[in-house]
Each structure stands twice: as C-alpha cells, then as structure tokens.
Amino acid sequence: MIIETHALTKKYGNKTACDQINLAVEAGQVYGFLGRNGAGKSTCIKMLTGLVFPTSGSGTVLGKPLGDVSARERMGYLPELFRYQDWMTGLDLLNFHAQLVKLKNKKDQIGRALKLVGLEGQEKYKVGSYSKGMQQRIGLACALLPNPQLIFLDEPTSALDPIGRKDVRDIIVALKKEGATVFLNSHLLSEVEAVCDSVTFIHKGTVVKSARMDELLMNKISLTIRVKGMTEDLLGTMHNQYQSLQILADGSLTATLKDYEEIPALAAKLISHGLTLYELTPHRETLETVFMQLVGEEGLSSQQS
Numbered sequence: 001m002i003i004e005t006h007a008l009t010k011k012y013g014n015k016t017a018c019d020q021i022n023l024a025v026e027a028g029q030v031y032g033f034l035g036r037n038g039a040g041k042s043t044c045i046k047m048l049t050g051l052v053f054p055t056s057g058s059g060t061v062l063g064k065p066l067g068d069v070s071a072r073e074r075m076g077y078l079p080e081l082f083r084y085q086d087w088m089t090g091l092d093l094l095n096f097h098a099q100l101v102k103l104k105n106k107k108d109q110i111g112r113a114l115k116l117v118g119l120e121g122q123e124k125y126k127v128g129s130y131s132k133g134m135q136q137r138i139g140l141a142c143a144l145l146p147n148p149q150l151i152f153l154d155e156p157t158s159a160l161d162p163i164g165r166k167d168v169r170d171i172i173v174a175l176k177k178e179g180a181t182v183f184l185n186s187h188l189l190s191e192v193e194a195v196c197d198s199v200t201f202i203h204k205g206t207v208v209k210s211a212r213m214d215e216l217l218m219n220k221i222s223l224t225i226r227v228k229g230m231t232e233d234l235l236g237t238m239h240n241q242y243q244s245l246q247i248l249a250d251g252s253l254t255a256t257l258k259d260y261e262e263i264p265a266l267a268a269k270l271i272s273h274g275l276t277l278y279e280l281t282p283h284r285e286t287l288e289t290v291f292m293q294l295v296g297e298e299g300l301s302s303q304q305s
C-alpha cells in the first residue's frame, strides 16, 4: 500500500475534524476522497502530507511514517485555495519551487511541468495577470515539478471551465499511465467517477465507505415505478422477495435490483398482485446517487463550512 492509516484522528480543541480514519490506498491508482464541506478531507490530506500532526493514530505514506521528509520528497501537493505571489512570473514561481525541492535538472523538469499543464509560453507573464484557470494550472505545475510518485490534489478543478476540467482529467490519466498514484479530493462527482479506481466517503470526520469504483457502481440498478393499487399490506408481502421495495412520498415505488434481467419478473409480480403498472424506469447507479445515499441524507444546515 502506498498509503495506510490506522485510526488517524485530528482534534482542533473540542472539534474532531478526523475521527479514527483507516485508509488503504494501492499504488498506481487514482483514489477519490469524497465528502461534504467540512467533512474532514483537507485535514486528512494535511496529515498525510505531514503538514498537520495527528492527535492520535498512525500511518505510513510511501512506506514511511507520516511526516517523514524523505517520503515528502516523492510527493506532490496541490492545496485547496492556494495563493501565490502575484508579482512573480510563472517561471519565477517554478524556479522558486524547484529550488525548494532541490531539483537537479531544473530546466527540463520545468519545461515538462509547463507542457503537462498546458502553460507553455505563458511562464514569462506575472502570476497576478493569470486567469483563475491559469493560476490553478501553475499550482498544478508546482505540484508536479519533482515528478512525484504520489500526488495529492485538493479540489484541482474548482476554478476551471469545462475544457480546463477535461484537461486536468487528461493530466490525471497521463500521470497514472506513468505509474504515479493520485489522491484526489473533489466535489465534482462526475469527474471523480470518470477517473478514479477507488473511492472513500468521509462524513463528519468518519469514513463511511471505501470501495472500488466498479464494485460501487456496477452492482445495482435502481428503479422508479409508478403503479396504482399498492398498499402497505401488499408491500409487506412483497418484501419477502423484494426487500428494497419502498413507497416514496409521492406514492411511486422504488426498488434496487442486482441485474437488468430481474426487471421483467418484478413487473410481472406487480401485475400479478392486481396493480396497474404505468411506468417503470431503471437508473444506472451513479457516484452522485451513491454519494447522496451515504452522506447527503441531512439538510444543508448540517454543513459546517
């Protein structure tokens, strides 16, 4: 495992930002780390990158204990809401970061990073004159400068337009092809769904689920069903065979099946019980529906930042 944590916990005063987090991230993956605002994602990334000390618990990153400097040399980190010196040019900034990480082949690595993020030719301009998207790209270039084995990206596409987001997705895929591991924190679930191999959901500082993306999304089909004549008694009878069947507030039914092939049998069953079937709509499970089920059950008032 390239990242492994055991009961990793961070408290800020009385506030528990991360509570007993257990993670196991395989090398070579794109790993999604998902949760609502204030769930504890950035705090967890900061503990993994050695920027914040855990209150308790332990972990290893790149085979070294959390905070180890030699492991940090092989990591890249794009923080959320970073801000660089406006008066520096893109090239100054990259040179500065290259000095910080003591890069030997500075010129080549800077050229590589600029090419990777699509900022070639723009490095001579001041960071203050960059658009938000360009600022995000220069931040990404800084993170990728030392050609890291493990890259933490905290909301890397938040300032980007749809084309910029697609570019970042392509960069992530390219990094994975080169053998790097990407730890991605993003609220853009369709993006996470497109690039991640595995995901962990965190809610109020606690891990609520970790799974491979294919296992998470391929297993189930949810159905919305409009029928006339359903009663609570009949629902109880049908639960023997269809445990997931439920009546929604608007009177329609919902059910989850493992396979498309089970749909005709369910339709036949409903009709055999004397119900009038108007509509039966299958939905493929998306990361968004899973996210809503796992961490979206409460109102906006529970958001903490």
Ligand SMILES: Nc1ncnc2c1ncn2[C@@H]1O[C@H](COP(=O)(O)OP(=O)(O)OP(=O)(O)O)[C@@H](O)[C@H]1O
Pocket: 012, 015, 016, 017, 035, 036, 037, 038, 039, 040, 041, 042, 043, 044, 080, 304, 305
């Ligand atoms: N330095 C700090 N001091 C005190 N509380 C903090 C500090 N950093 C984070 N917190 C609190 O810890 C909790 C988790 O915050 P964190 O930034 O890790 O969440 P997040 O999932 O990254 O949120 P977002 O998606 O909004 O960035 C929040 O309640 C936040 O207010």
